[in-house]
Amino acid sequence: MAYTYKYPKADHTVDAVVFGIDFDETALKILLIERAREPFKGNWALPGGFVEMDEDLEAAVIRELQEETNVRLSYMEQLYTFGAPGRDPRGRVISTAFLGLVQPGHIVIHEGSDAAKAVWWNVNELPGLAFDHAQIIKTGVQRLRSKISWQPVGIELLPDEFTLSDLQQAYEIILGRSIDKRNFRRKVLKFGVLAPTGNVRKENYRPAQLYQFDKKRYALLQKQGIDFEV
């Protein structure tokens, strides 16, 4: 088959910037795949690929993630479209990047034909990256940091039950700095988005209350926006 057009055309791809929090390693992780083909064969890159003619951009990125990593997202939004000429050695390729979040329980990469080379990397210890993917990841980290200061975000990154220390740690991992405990707790509890589950967990030899998100209130605040500078 061949397709003939009067004017030259760019290719359109999607890329997935998928974050998960690794509480054991106290690290923000990002999902990368090792490229099996040229260009940049053997280099690390974001999961992604070409958009089919009959699928939405969102459908394309979900399909590519499924094929390449099998990871299940708990949240996704469009991040930014990268279209500089020369960003891909194969020719003009315009790529729409998506920001995805994954809960710890779903951070495991399932075995699959294409998924063999998918690995979670610490965003602070990234390898050399293909294309302009370092720039795309930087844009993703900035978006995530900015999001948590004006939207509740934890529901997509935390386990179903968690302590206030877990939540604070999630924020500290994303922001890359420590935050004041008392101030954090006061602000978080004020939003009324947390509901005690009645269960406790030992933390530093003391029982710590376990919480879950009040999903209705969470959805409302996500829509309204919050002020959460910590």
Place this chain on the structure above:
Amino acid sequence: MAYTYKYPKADHTVDAVVFGIDFDETALKILLIERAREPFKGNWALPGGFVEMDEDLEAAVIRELQEETNVRLSYMEQLYTFGAPGRDPRGRVISTAFLGLVQPGHIVIHEGSDAAKAVWWNVNELPGLAFDHAQIIKTGVQRLRSKISWQPVGIELLPDEFTLSDLQQAYEIILGRSIDKRNFRRKVLKFGVLAPTGNVRKENYRPAQLYQFDKKRYALLQKQGIDFEV
């Protein structure tokens, strides 16, 4: 000339969602053009067009705006990429929309070959629109409303000198609702982003202080973000 590819390809366009405040009409205006060609010939649409193979997306939208409207932007950012199959009757067309802001002094559309049919429309009184442009405009209005609550925005929409009433009016026009005067002034002045010019203007028979933006502080707050729920 003809261009032949192994796989079918989408076209890539850019669209400009350009807002300006009309203080005389107390209205948020958006720049539209009347389409001279099919599809949607005679309908109103956002300025925009096809991306050239050797130009950035930003360069493409600036070029199209120049050709079609001659309006000078004071601010631009990428808004969102719209890629649903079927959004364009000509075939698969993926469009990256940009949000642009124009100061009142530059709201005049200059005469030019292509610019004859460019008109500022009140966003609350829009005509029927081509393609999915109604949805793109809705996304643009949402972005602008959300932006003004966490970033200083006025510098791109106000004249160089303005009163606090002008600034409040700009916010009210964008939000589409009235806001509390005392609370607004207290918050605005707290940010330290306004500098008195020393000039006054009569407002309701009283002299009102004229201000300009402190550009250094403005740039800092734009980067840091602010909390400005009014």
